[in-house]
Amino acid sequence: MTLPVDMSTTLANAWFPTPIFTASGCASSGKELSQFFALKDVGAIVTKSVMTKPRHGRPTPRMAETPSGMLNSIGLQGPGIDAFLANDLPWLLEQKARVVVSIAGETIEEYSTLARKIRSASGISALEVNISCPNVENRGLVFACDPDASRRVIDGVRKTIGGELPIIAKLSPDVTSLPEIAKGVVDAGADALALINTVLGMVINLETMKPHLGGKTGGLSGPAIKPIAVRAIYQVHAALPHVPILGMGGVSSGRDALELILAGASAISVGTASFGNPTALITIQNELRELLATRGFATMQQAVGYAHREETQ
Secondary structure, X not given: OOOOOEOOEEEOOEXXXXXXXXXXXXXXXXXXXXXXXXXXXXXXXXXXXXXXXXXXXXXXXXXXXXXXXXXXXXXXXXXXXXXXXXXHHHHHHHXXXXXXXXXXXXXXXXXXXXXXXXXXXXXXXXXXXXXXXXXXOOHHHOHHHOHHHHHHHHHHHHHHHOOOOOEEEEOOOOOOOHHHHHHHHHHHOOOEEEEOOOEEEEOEEOOOOEEOOOOOEEEEEOHHHHHHHHHHHXXXXXXXXXXXXXXXXXXXXXXXXXXXXXXXXXXXXXXXHHHHOOOHHHHHHHHHHHHHHHOOOOXXXXXXXXXXXXXXX
8 A cells, every 4th residue: 555645836935735736828817627626626726828918819820739739830829927916816815825926028027027927916926927939920039049038038037936836937048058048047046947838840731831830930839859858957957956947748538747856846847738638637647646645755845956966866
């Protein structure tokens, strides 16, 4: 008989009963998934990245299936921060969900403005600062691909938010040295890191012989990018072992989640898997608990970064 596993985890100073979260952009603000399971039964709901003003997003078509994954080019469609704080956040808190609010901006000043509005709200567990969306209209706006710009965004948010909420910086894998970018944002005030965002990709429609997506490029997600996520998390954890990581990228089973945890993730976001199976988060959570128990872990946190241990002994 296996003993029960303590599944709780922390990201900076924020505590969560389980390490399985939604992924930003894949569950909006949780209402769609709430018909399949109680939102309080997972670690946290990470909201779709919200901006200062409402956005219609990018032109259609916005999605394309690919081998072992999908491309999306939604373009940060959303209601804007004021509508989010007035409607979505209160609803999530009524469901007793733990909420990680994700924000995105086109300028450094916009991130600070968003942080100021978030600071005035209550009931939020952490703030995810999405500086890495790969499908904004201007690729020059992907702050996470520029070490200096990424630091300045996080510095501005930290100065605005103070120490009231943990800041999770969401980074892009589309860079030469991810540990360098990660160190820069941590030095600027990030308490934790979210790795990885989708990988920039494209599909050509053979009927039209033109790019299939209305926005031409999009973010590749799903099982195809899991090895990239494992590599990125492993490298960053090796460079910054004391910085918590919210891992994501192609997780569709408990085995996938455990692989990212062994690489160094303290929590796991599940995104694309929910499109095919709305109860994927619950299934993955249960599978992960069983896998940890059969491997002799009394707590989930004992498994974090376990793949590094022989190298450090």
